[in-house]
Amino acid sequence: MGWKASGCGSGSVDSNSASDADLDAAMALIQASCKWGGSYLAAAQTLIAAIKANEIIEGSENFLKPAHTGLDSCQNVSYASPAYYRAFAKKKTDQAAFWNKLANDSYVQLARSANGSTGLVPNWSNLQGGAGCGGKPNGDRYGYDAARAPWRVATDYVWNGTPAAKDCLGKLVTWVDGPAGGITAIGDLYQLGGAKEGPEPQLHLHGRLRARRHVAKPSQGRFVRYGLRSISDNTYFEESLRAGLYAAGLRDVCSGL
Numbered sequence: 001m002g003w004k005a006s007g008c009g010s011g012s013v014d015s016n017s018a019s020d021a022d023l024d025a026a027m028a029l030i031q032a033s034c035k036w037g038g039s040y041l042a043a044a045q046t047l048i049a050a051i052k053a054n055e056i057i058e059g060s061e062n063f064l065k066p067a068h069t070g071l072d073s074c075q076n077v078s079y080a081s082p083a084y085y086r087a088f089a090k091k092k093t094d095q096a097a098f099w100n101k102l103a104n105d106s107y108v109q110l111a112r113s114a115n116g117s118t119g120l121v122p123n124w125s126n127l128q129g130g131a132g133c134g135g136k137p138n139g140d141r142y143g144y145d146a147a148r149a150p151w152r153v154a155t156d157y158v159w160n161g162t163p164a165a166k167d168c169l170g171k172l173v174t175w176v177d178g179p180a181g182g183i184t185a186i187g188d189l190y191q192l193g194g195a196k197e198g199p200e201p202q203l204h205l206h207g208r209l210r211a212r213r214h215v216a217k218p219s220q221g222r223f224v225r226y227g228l229r230s231i232s233d234n235t236y237f238e239e240s241l242r243a244g245l246y247a248a249g250l251r252d253v254c255s256g257l
Contacts, residue, residue, distance in 0.1 A: 001017060001021070001022070001025075002014055002015035002016065002017065003016060003017055003018035003021060003067070016067050016068055016069055016070065017054070017055065017067050017068040018066070018067060019051065019055040019064055019065060019066055019067060019068075019079055020076070020078070020079035020081070020148070022047065022050075022051050022055065023051065023064075023079070023081045023084050024081075024084075025047060026044050026047045026048050026051065026084070026088065027081075027084045027087065029041070029043050029044035029047065030044045030087055030088075030091055030254060030257075031254060034254035041091065044091060045091065045092050048088045048091070048092045048095070048099075049092065049095070052095060052098060052099075054068045055067070055068060056102070057072065057127075058098075061105050061108065061109075062098070062101055062102045062105050063075055063105070063109070063127060064079055064080060064102065064106075066079065071133075071134055073126060073127060073133065073134075074124055074125070074126060074127075074133035074134045074136075075109065075113075075124070075125055075126070075127060075133070076123070076124055076125075076145055077106075077109055077110050077113050077121050077122075077125060077146070077149055078121070078123070078145050078146050078147070078148035078149040078152065079148075079152075080106040080109065080110065080149070080152060080153075081106075081152050081155075082102075082103035082104075082106045082107065082152070082153070082156040082162065082165070083103075083152070083155040083156035083158075083159045083160060084155075085099040085100070085102045085103040085106070086099065086100065086103050086156070086159075086160055086257075087159075087254075087257045089103075090257065103156070104164075107164040107165075107168060109129065110149070110153070110168055111168065112128070112129030113125045113129040113130075113131070114168075114171070114192075115192040115193060115194075117171075117175070117193065117194070118171070118172065118175040118179075118180075118190075118192065118193060118194045119168075119169075119170075119171030119172030119173075119174075119175055120142040120146070120172065120175070120190060120192045120193075120194065121142065121146050121149055121192075122139060122140050122141060122142065122146055122192060123136065123138055123139050123140070123141060123142070123143050123144070123145035123146045124136045124139035124140075124145065125139075131192060138189060140192070141189055141190060141191060141192070141197065142189070142190040142191075142192060143188060143189045143190070143198070144188065150169070150172070153165050153168050153169060154169060157169070159257065175194060179194055180194065180196075187199045
């Protein structure tokens with residue numbers, strides 16, 4: 001689907017796809033198939049196949065493209081969804097090897113783009129992991145795009161116990177609890193080395209970092225649940241966090257994922 005449409009009109013404002021949204025939609029269809037049956041699984045399999053055909057660069061290392069066309073030399077590591085890939089492997093078995101490899105390659109790419117001290121990843125990077133790409137504003141900073149990486153990685157740990165997920169999160173957890181001043185001190189824009197450039201605290205940022213911290217300290221997960229209840233439906237990033245974390249909690253709907 002086109003990534004941007006007119007909410008009050010008709011047709012797409014931009015018909016190019018956004019691969020993270022396609023991944024979320026495919027996972028939602030899988031969950032719908034588990035709960036209600038019907039044709040949801042077939043729809044999920046069709047979309048999964050389309051993602052592979054149109055939004056992947058295959059090679060010795062597989063990359064998720066940000067979109068169907070354009071930006072092929074860039075990546076957004078916050079789009080990477082290793083937990084979803086492992087679910088796709090189980091629901092689209094003829095592509096299982098591909099999706100499991102993409103899940104594993106995602107951790108290679110996350111590690112390559114992350115700062116060695118803080119664990120922060122950039123909003124955008126090139127395929128070699130260098131921060132910034134395509135002239136994206138604040139592409140070389142940790143901000144609203146990069147902040148989606150924590151819950152996607154944490155989901156893989158919660159669902160699958162993937163050791164690489166916990167390793168990926170550990171360094172950032174240490175930074176948040178130490179030099180960053182704790183979860184409530186988190187702002188909305190950082191240099192990858194940890195210097196704060198955006199002072200405004202946001203649940204969007206808190207929640208995604210808390211998802212990482214929750215892997216290490218599960219007893220502190222209530223912060224996110226209480227905060228999500230108060231989110232307005234008109235705050236884009238915060239509401240997307242609510243939808244994403246609720247989706248992560250739906251694993252029990254689908255046995256065997």
